[in-house]
Amino acid sequence: MKKLALPLLMAAAFAALPSHAIEPLPLETMETPHEYRVEVLQVTDIEPYQEAYNGFLETLKEQGIAAGKNLKVNRVKVDFDIERGGFWNRLGALMKVRQEAVRMAATKPDLVLTIGTPATKYARGILEDAKVPVVFTAVAHPQDAGCISLVDGGPGVTGSTLYTSMQDSLKMVQRIFPNTSRIGMIHTDDENGVANVAAAADSAKPLGMAITAKQVAKTESIIPSVKALREGGNAVDMFAVPLDTYYGLHRYEAAIDLGEYGKENKVPVVTLAMVRVPGAALYVGAEFGKVGALAGQQAAKILKFHTKPDVLPILRQERPTILLDPERLAALDVKLPPAVLEAKTSTRNGFWQLSWEQLTQ
Template sequence: MKKFTKILMTGLLSAMLLASCGNSQQNTDSSNTGSGEAPSGAKKVGVIQLVEHEALDSSYNGFVEGLKEAGFNDGENLVIDFNNAQGDQSNTTTIAQKLKNDNPDLIFAIATPAAQAVANQTSEIPIVITSVTDPKVAGLVDSNEAPGGNVTGTSDLTPVEDQINLIKEILPEAKRLGVMYTSSEDNSILQAEMAKTAGEAAGFEVSEYTVSKTEDIMAVSQSAIGKVDAIYIPTDNLLAANMTAVSQITTPAKIPLIVGEKGMMEQGGLATKGIDYLELGKQTGAMAARILNGEKPADMPIEYQEESVLYVNQKVADELGITLPQSVLDQAK
């Protein structure tokens, strides 16, 4: 009997240790913060963010501000359950399942994989998204004009036409425009097509330069030398991560790079006219407030950034020997 009791106690202790390890692993994979128990009658919002990143963090902070401006204050009449997947796709699925089971009044999803994860889990709970370039292409809505389901929100599509026109303003004598992008990224293909259309409308002779892997970048950049007066690069993941490989070829050749977003300027981009992710988050928060007040996502078109911000890199301009027009400097942030 004593032997049996000892075995039983050992088994129970092992089970407790395994359970403890399982909980520890879950905490490592994703982070979760919330404002505690919901005050009586408060609305509940579950949040899933793909990864910690300046733009995505700003989107979330703006979202909270937008809700507050609409009368929803976290800890008062609102409870926010924030979850970060830490860039792990398996975590997005786990968090999405958790949020579905929690059944909040609304889910806020930041970035395409996060949005897809929760949309795959529920067609009933309202979902508001942001930092998704094209929700229709991502399979999240029937159309961007009429979502038709439980998903709506904001797109972070950059103002491509304005970016192309910025080239004309900075380089009025430029005639030949290269559009460089990754041929396997749907997001980049969409923006490249827009850039080609806008470039031709602006009077440029437009040529494409595509890459498919990191090893292609320097050779493709070199192939553009002598054939273009400027290069446009959209918000392309591969090229954004390897901007130095482009700029170390183009800058000595005095070819400016107009890029899709501010972060790409840190590694050689000359200028961009892009969106403000904090403001985009506020815009998304305002949409969420409308849903919490009774509107249906199906009837709310995807919204875009209402204003764009002009950024210039004076250091790169000096290296290129370009004098930025006063009209550009006056607008630049």
């Protein structure tokens, strides 16, 4: 009987404890924290891509996913000689993208972030076959990257786009520079540049404006084309910079030359993309950092809740950011309409930020 007494006493003691005292430990305290593995793939290493990448990581961090804590990132930048361009150079970059996509598919990361159109377009099929979720960012036109539409990424893919309505952007240009009738645009064979110019040409007509465009090689100086667009009866009264890598080469040489020409000849320069263009008086477009942050929102849903990319729509910055350079406007002797002055909301690195809502009232 003595042998049975101790177990019975212990059982009675446990029964007397309050119920919360014998609850099992939560599972999360017993499990090893999961480390998310993310692969990143891009073609070329340019400043705007870094801004998009930073925005992506910052959003993940806000969602509790951070490097050094529970996130491991492997970033691959495929070299591409932007200046040389050409078929064989492009083919070499394409092959490298596909090789990296095959490697990533074999390692089965939790997610792949593709930055830019080429990386997204040429990697997505391989990753889809391997059932690896893909999130893209810094893509100007989703359909050019193999997406079904502006909001549907297609099987296994979602992300964020730089797309903004070109007509909305040109309406803003017209609001600030009401006397503009013909805009000159210089671009290369860059996919985004070609698409931007085509969209601008289509959108300008209903607004009573016209686009005159010239294509140059990435190794060419911009100055001869700038002068040519100012000659004859169809001379342009403004220059607009498309989303084209040409303007970032040689320490922004083309952008600087265009801006200086505009200053000396009293011709405004505007940029239809939020990339650094020294000499631009007006910036209208989506910001790479904000678009990268939107991709981070989608990635967090996939990583934390195992949401399928297919059900997540492509996100975009709904209203373009509008920045004015007051010093450049003063150099051009541009007098702003009162409604534009009233739309100023803040100052950012010397630029005036304007309210889209106030300007469109």
